[in-house]
Amino acid sequence: MSQTRKIILNCLKWTALCLATMSVAACSLPRGAALTSEIIKEERAESPTYQVVRVGRVNAAAVAGWPETGTNSNYVWPAASNGPQSAIIRPGDTLSLAIWDNQDNSLLTQQDVKSVDMPGLTVSPSGSIFVPYLDEVVVNGQTPAQARRELQNRLNSIVPSAQVQLELKPGANNSVDLVSGVSAPGSYPMADRNYKILSLIAQGGGIAPTMRNPLVQLQRAGQTYSIRAERLFADASHNITLRGGDSVVVIEDQRYFTALGATGAEELIRFDQEEITALEAMSLIGGLSESRANPKGVLVLRDYEPAALRADGSGPSKPQVIFAFDMTSADGLFAARNFHVQPEDTVLATESAVTSVRTVLGLVGSVFGVVSAVDNY
Incomplete structure (x- = not known):
């Protein structure tokens, strides 16, 4: 027997052993995702380091009441109220005055000119403007109509016939x-x-x-x-x-979850709406891979803060929780439709063991083809 044929026969022996045990790990075959049993194996451990929750219609409502995680979505918004239609003068605003006076010997206007313009009067940090003959006039907190009347009253003592026009240009505080x-x-x-x-x-x-x-x-x-x-x-x-x-x-909404495993996409998925269910998440990530995914092993991985942990079953008992869904049953589908994915969750589609068996069978077929070729040779 040639050395080449001996090597091939040895390979056949190891392949047969893999088929007999149906152990993918023993054959060390490369995979794109983990198996369900590998991820949730601590479910049966005496002292598990993480919690596994199999979600169905029976417990879906209770799980929905667990604390929210990830980016805060409890938004606060001020109560609506209506304000007056008029503006309020604030420091930094600019006032423009036009003072009219028809007296022949007016203190404010020149001869044959019946008005004087005072544009660009900036309201000072103290809330006042300077007006000749009146000194500082406080206008802060007044409406334009109130400020006009204040100036009119102040002018009456020196120019009884004067009339005031006022225009407001809002500044930074308005x-x-x-x-x-x-x-x-x-x-x-x-x-x-x-x-x-x-x-x-x-x-x-x-x-x-x-x-x-x-x-x-x-x-x-x-x-x-x-x-x-x-x-x-x-x-x-x-x-x-x-x-x-x-x-x-x-x-834009900055919230996201991560898609991994045997899915149509392995990437960060942004929230395109306020809430996303596990079933909607499957659609967003392009569904499960028909040739690789295990529909009985769709997992959602989530981290909880220590303050959210509960010992009475009303919440998570471990900081790390795996929620498991069986997408082949109506119970699992209904549960997934009501389970909300939280920001920063990881949605993982595990790989089917059948995929590895197919790989082994493919290897066997390839080896037999080589053996046949050697025999013919």
């Missing part, structure tokens, strides 16, 4: 910033104290249609408030009144 997520970001002056957030977004050109599940954030007085754009648009009670100095930022 403006709001639209930072991102629209076609025309910038600083927008508030026309009045009833300026709504949807009006600001509309002035900025609206939210870009290419943004995925946009989130609207309001930064005010050192606090950040957030709301999903679809909720903001759907409920008029969320259309809040803005305040001077507010900043509005529109960003």
